[in-house]
Amino acid sequence: MLLSDGEIQEAVDSGELILEPRLGVRIQPSSIDLTLGNTLHVHSSQPVPGISIDPELLQVRQFISANTTEEDLSDGRVWKLEPGAFVIGETVERVGLPLHLAGRVEGRSRLARLGVGVHITAPKIDPGFHNNITLEIFNLGPWAIELRAGMRICTLIVERLGRSAQAGYGGVFQGAR
Amino acid sequence: MWFGDTLFYEKPIDITIALPPEKVTLTPFFHDVHILMEVGGNHYDALVPDWALSKDRRSVPALRAGRCGDKELVYFPISNEGRPTWLIPRSDLERILVK
Secondary structure (H helix, E strand, O other): OEOOHHHHHHHHHHOOOEEEOOOOOEEEOOEEEEEEOOEEEEOOOOOOOOOOOOOOOOOHHHHHHHOOEEEEOOOOOEEEEOOOOEEEEEEEEEEEOOOOEEEEEEEOHHHHOOOEEOOOOOOEEOOOOEEEEEEEEEEOOOOOEEEEOOOEEEEEEEEEOOOOOOOOOOHHHOOOO | OOHHHOEEEEEEEEEEEEOOOOOEEEEEEOOEEEEEEEEOOEEEEEEEEHHHOOOOOOEEEEEEEEEEOOEEEEEOOOEOOEOOEEEEEHHHHHHHEOO
16 A cells, blocks of 8 residues: 555654655655765666676676766766666665565656656565665656756655565664664 | 475574675675675675675674575665575585674
């Protein structure tokens, strides 16, 4: 069952749902708009001939880190997301979900209609998650799109589970950061 | 080996896994860290939140959630790729447990 705006507000106020910082967050009727952080990891916008990647390879993340560039959006800098481009970013907000809540990060319709998506078939946020949300941002439209830190980039849907997830993270995982 | 063959512990056991620098590569990615380590000739990896690592980045907490034959089911803190899970031979796990 999705949480409504009032339920989201209550969950945040009671500490059941962690959302930090709250500045810039906007609660929608059944979701929460979150904002884009300062850093982007930028993939090559051109096909890279001669390289194929086995996604199951354990070293694939090191490969990605070595083959993307980091862009800083602080101090009002703008990144132009060209048509066909793909970057990885994250939310400013850190989200913490207890074992009886799960989340789904989705795009905003304003951006979708310009051709911009914020995840690639991986929207699920598991119960017990406690971190900033990583976004896979791409542009399928014909225009370059300006990305700025602090812009409302995605919306988070929160769902209450029928019963809590098993084998959750108590003890050492509490009080992260 | 199948999920249904796993015997889950009634109460998962908190453990700490050592990350000896000579055996481990840590790759930060936003607020997550990718752990890639070699144990007994086998390689294991997990993407965990950076807050989960100890301050000296020499260990990470985890849970022994169950067992399946001679292997242990180990859960790590949930990251942006969900819950990293290892099915690891008990002998390998015992090598990297912080006593």
